[in-house]
Amino acid sequence: MISYLIATSALVIIAAIAGLALNLQWGLGGLVNFGLFGFYMLGAYVCGLFSVWGAPPLVAMAGAIVLVALASAATSLISIRLSEDYLAIVTLGFAECLKLFISYEEWLTRGTLGIPGIVRPFAAYVPQGYGDAAFLGFAVLCLVVVFAVFERVARSPFGRLLRASREDPAVADTLGKNVLVLRLKTFALGGAALGIAGSLHAFYYTYIDPTQFGTIITAYAFMAVVIGGRGSNVGVLIASFTVIALLEGSRFLIDVFPVLDGSQLAALRLFLVGAGLVAILIFKPDGLVREYRLRATRS
Amino acid sequence: MSVLSLTRRQILAGAALSVAALSAGGAFAADGTLKIGLLAPLTGTGGPYGKEEEQGAKAAAELINAAGGVLGRKIEIVVADDESTPTAGVAAARKLIDVDQVAAITGVWSSAVALAVRPVALEKGTALLVNGSADEITQGDTKGLVWRFQTTGKAWGSAFARTVKKDGARTASLLVLQTPFTLSTVQPFIDQFKADGGEVLDVIYFNPNQPSYRTEVEKVFGRNPDAVFVASYIPEFSAIVKEVYRSGYASKLYTFSHAADSQGKFVQNVGKAAAEGVNHVQAVPVGNSEAYKLYLKGTGQPAGTIVPFGAAVFDQIIVLALAIEKAKSDKAVDFARQIASIANGPGPVVADPAEALKLIRAGQPFRYSGATADFKFTATGDQTDLDYGHFRVLDGTSKLVGTTK
Numbered sequence: 266m267i268s269y270l271i272a273t274s275a276l277v278i279i280a281a282i283a284g285l286a287l288n289l290q291w292g293l294g295g296l297v298n299f300g301l302f303g304f305y306m307l308g309a310y311v312c313g314l315f316s317v318w319g320a321p322p323l324v325a326m327a328g329a330i331v332l333v334a335l336a337s338a339a340t341s342l343i344s345i346r347l348s349e350d351y352l353a354i355v356t357l358g359f360a361e362c363l364k365l366f367i368s369y370e371e372w373l374t375r376g377t378l379g380i381p382g383i384v385r386p387f388a389a390y391v392p393q394g395y396g397d398a399a400f401l402g403f404a405v406l407c408l409v410v411v412f413a414v415f416e417r418v419a420r421s422p423f424g425r426l427l428r429a430s431r432e433d434p435a436v437a438d439t440l441g442k443n444v445l446v447l448r449l450k451t452f453a454l455g456g457a458a459l460g461i462a463g464s465l466h467a468f469y470y471t472y473i474d475p476t477q478f479g480t481i482i483t484a485y486a487f488m489a490v491v492i493g494g495r496g497s498n499v500g501v502l503i504a505s506f507t508v509i510a511l512l513e514g515s516r517f518l519i520d521v522f523p524v525l526d527g528s529q530l531a532a533l534r535l536f537l538v539g540a541g542l543v544a545i546l547i548f549k550p551d552g553l554v555r556e557y558r559l560r561a562t563r564s
Numbered sequence: 565m566s567v568l569s570l571t572r573r574q575i576l577a578g579a580a581l582s583v584a585a586l587s588a589g590g591a592f593a594a595d596g597t598l599k600i601g602l603l604a605p606l607t608g609t610g611g612p613y614g615k616e617e618e619q620g621a622k623a624a625a626e627l628i629n630a631a632g633g634v635l636g637r638k639i640e641i642v643v644a645d646d647e648s649t650p651t652a653g654v655a656a657a658r659k660l661i662d663v664d665q666v667a668a669i670t671g672v673w674s675s676a677v678a679l680a681v682r683p684v685a686l687e688k689g690t691a692l693l694v695n696g697s698a699d700e701i702t703q704g705d706t707k708g709l710v711w712r713f714q715t716t717g718k719a720w721g722s723a724f725a726r727t728v729k730k731d732g733a734r735t736a737s738l739l740v741l742q743t744p745f746t747l748s749t750v751q752p753f754i755d756q757f758k759a760d761g762g763e764v765l766d767v768i769y770f771n772p773n774q775p776s777y778r779t780e781v782e783k784v785f786g787r788n789p790d791a792v793f794v795a796s797y798i799p800e801f802s803a804i805v806k807e808v809y810r811s812g813y814a815s816k817l818y819t820f821s822h823a824a825d826s827q828g829k830f831v832q833n834v835g836k837a838a839a840e841g842v843n844h845v846q847a848v849p850v851g852n853s854e855a856y857k858l859y860l861k862g863t864g865q866p867a868g869t870i871v872p873f874g875a876a877v878f879d880q881i882i883v884l885a886l887a888i889e890k891a892k893s894d895k896a897v898d899f900a901r902q903i904a905s906i907a908n909g910p911g912p913v914v915a916d917p918a919e920a921l922k923l924i925r926a927g928q929p930f931r932y933s934g935a936t937a938d939f940k941f942t943a944t945g946d947q948t949d950l951d952y953g954h955f956r957v958l959d960g961t962s963k964l965v966g967t968t969k
Contacts, residue, residue, distance in 0.1 A: 269662035368742055377744050378700055379679060470654060471683045476676045477650045516659050527643030528615045531606035
């Protein structure tokens, strides 16, 4: 049981990092990134490929962070002309194109056969049987770093400006702020976090293939941000735990209701996960935690 | 503030509590049984095959339990849904291994799921019995734990080429779904077909869940090849056949039996008229072996029903049970070594698991002849020595029209 909880906690951490990235881009910046899973997939593939080409895991991960940040920043340039729904469509299109590229360009990515044998960081120093625990420790460390940086950003003048541009980019522009550069930085920073999340995904499964990445990853990230409370990093952490707890906890239904057969329960389970998420939003329509606001001290 | 509002503490506590309560239920489930995991595709693209896998596994477990179980214990099948995706598959497999502590994971349908679950199973020392055909599943160091109850992609490909050629086709095209399994059949088909003097016109790939297959169908069938090998599963194949029927193309269609029959689902999908003359190929004697009859009886299906995946899972549970009894151990490292000898012999051929158990207890030699096929195993965990049946859908039912090596 303990090793199961350790493995599942690692999933929570990965989901939380992806959620934090979306919270920065969409929660604070108002930039709808439906293509989140594409950047996440890019991170996993860059890390996985560097790793099987012989790079040490941490170097592969660093490569993934840098490349995803760059790709993400480049994608943000389309927001010069597009915003809101249109930005969402274009980012989604980017992600789907990337998935097709990875599925068909076998010379580079091995196509749908995927990349096996990805080495986890510090694997050589971890005693047999403690691999998952060590990985969880490493993932927690990554989450702490991402959380600390993003929390700092949210409370800084940069975060304030980001929220201002979310509410009305024209006003921010009129006040002499360069909204495009702001969005570029936001996408790059979010991309870096997605590079970390993607790398952790590759390390966790040690095998990646294109079917592991789909719009469902984007959906989980949106669930984490919406349930957590748009703009709140702490909320995202709590919501990631809630989403994964619903998804994984519902697997145990099968032991509680032995009357139903597996295929009935499988359908029921996915239905219940959806119902649970809807219920949370009915009871807490603004999410679990409010976003950070600078308050003037009253005398 | 609404009256119904919950605090976030309450939601968090609720989530934690549900995990704790449910997991407690898992850990303290009935003891004294031998648990075998079934990682079935109950939802997602493999959805059409999930239920038959579950029925096959339970029918096999009942037969074994009626014959006294293994090592004096009853077999219990623990079912988990892999949602036909590798990530959900790994999560479900971890639950089976870490929480339910199953001796083996069976029924892994999608090759992508099998490839993703493989590292976890190898690390934890759990046996992995798969339905997936991608050659890579059994390649590399499997520690003797990975066994494939299915033809390899390579063998499928050349079997199809021979069948198509035998049917009199000179030109053929391939329409291939983008998955590890179906892709692995392409090159072997081309090589074999060319070696037999045939000509391959086109190889077109397509993605699952496309809204329409019209472009692909027109591209392939527009050149009027004698035969078209459609490497896909039942949802895509049904859509393609409807498209071909509507456009009135004359090329003969060939696919896997699990795409063109599987409990008659295919004919239900497309109608008798569109299904008429569709060819499908499958390792035999899936239709009439002794073990297959036991399988049909156990799952309450009429004679003549063709259910490749259900029967494969049936075989997996029987072979596992026999191997565990023979090894006198429920540890995967011990019983996995016996799996090959159960199918390979030497000894007289036995199809009834109850009889096989008796022979093991008496220390007598035998070999198990499976429900799906009279298979033997290679040292690497692949099936070998298979005959392939060529079926044709005529008036809504599949008829065996020939066999090939």
